[in-house]
Amino acid sequence: MRSQSMRSNSFRKFLYISPFMLLLAVFAYYPLYGWVYAFFDYTPPIPLSQSEFVGFKWFHSLVENQVKIDQLMQVIWNTFGISGLGILFSWLPMIFAIFLTEIKAVRFRKFIQTVTTLPNFISWVLVYSLAFSMFSSEGMVNGFLHMTGLTDSPTMFLQSSEHVWWTMWAWATWKTLGWSAILYIAAIMGIDESLYEAAYVDGATRMQVIRHVVLPSMMPTYFVLLMLQIASFLNNGLEQYFVFQNAFNKDTIQVLDLYVYNLAMGGGSYSVSVAISMLKSVISVVLLFSVNGLSKMLRGEGIV
């Protein structure tokens, strides 16, 4: 009798959260149904129900001739380049945190921390607006170069196809470095004090303490974040590349997310775009499971 009322009680609890689960189903799961567009010859305004089923035609079309292969390869190359730079410098926040906590002047350290986390909280549109103000032909940087007589004619920093991967990496780093360091600062806070004491008693210098005490204690955090970064290798996001793209840098800035957007919203090729999206999502999930498996193998526990 009692257990029955408990069971009905537990079901009632589920009923209370069911509206939210429905929202989640609609906004997080139902979009997966959008993948069916990849198998139809969909051209708006003709609705999907009247579109022709074409099977894997769009997937084949991605590699049907050399021009298309080259185009897709360039996009994949950009994605690998920009994500690769991110992974190559993934240790930066860790080093930032280590040296920040080394600063003894408390006020200075707090000031640095506050100021360097700020850019994380502004949108990419705002970042672009700041970039435009600083680096456009009438911007502050060109104004400064002109005033000091270093250059005669303005340098086109933004409308350039040169070093696009590096500038994109630099903006992303500018935006997130201080913020990403917080997790490592938390990890440093968690280090057992007796480790420091022992090291100092043994006569270790600051650099030696960093190398033999601080760095090893941060490796678990670093490892998890690196794995997550690898798992999202193909997901550069759209906004940063969308706002910074222009006619000059289009070839080198188009990462998969931007390419998919441009194909559909710019070119109207919805079906092809969905096909690429779909491949991307599937590969991403496989990547996530792989790094999770790797983590289980190396550390005995997964990351998700």
Next chain:
Amino acid sequence: MSDNQTSLTPNTREIDITKKTVKMQVSATDKIISTIIYILFSLFAFMCVYPFYSIIINTISANDLSAKGEIIFWPKGIHFQNYIDVFKIPGLGNAFMISLGRTVIGTLLTVGASAFLGFMFAQEDMWGKKFWYRFTIITMFFNAGIIPWYLTMRSLHLTDNFLAYILPSVVAPFFIILVKTFVEATPKELQQAASIDGAGIFTIFYKVILPISKPILATVAIFSAVNQWNSFQDTLLLVTDSKLYSLQFILYNYINQASSLSTMVNLQNAGSTAMATLATKQTSTSIRMTVTIIVVAPILLVYPIFQRFFVKGIIIGAVKG
């Protein structure tokens, strides 16, 4: 306040140790390294602050000078005309209301839902709890892609619809993790006592959980508000009706159309008695920068006050997530 501040200054006790025992070992290299650290951090801090500072001084400087990029370190010819003129651009006031509206409504709903779901997932007995929790959390790790998302949103008639700004972010897994972790750390006796007194689940949530969860809900609120205010992609994908443009979207458009807008504002001003001088005449630079400051101002004002909540949020999230 103090709680978090101490937690952010890790080695306070170690510092004493360093002073006592390491004094002799402070070598020349250590000093050089310290100096380099200070210089590098100062440089990076400058890079983080200067863009904001320079745009602010430009918006209050003579517009003919700012257009030539001559305002670099301090303002020249201070005036505030730009902040009056910029609201003559049609649509800016409306976009401001849209952004404000989605931030307020969106944040309220997200905080409410996160609090309730975090609380419910901390319950021991719920039908299929494990499954529904996974069902929620998993959505952090995959998505269908923006175009499939766009196509399905369109099929649900959520294009050119204010609800599209609010509904998708109501159930936010990351925030739910934050609240659940927090609730699980509170003494079970509180809920049990209320339950023995005959309180139902909603009474417990409202009378017991909400009051004690204030710190974590503040964190969720501030994250959610910043997300809403900064959101750009949903307008880009889902909205073509200019009445629903958000401030971020309008800023993006203005960056590219600033010169035509400045001409328009100048024409409007030409009719009025106060003829604009060269210093107060709108240029594409002045329009662009003034709108930028209006869009970024709420963040700049809110951020220093609430910084500790952000830090708390990411640390709890990382430990648990």
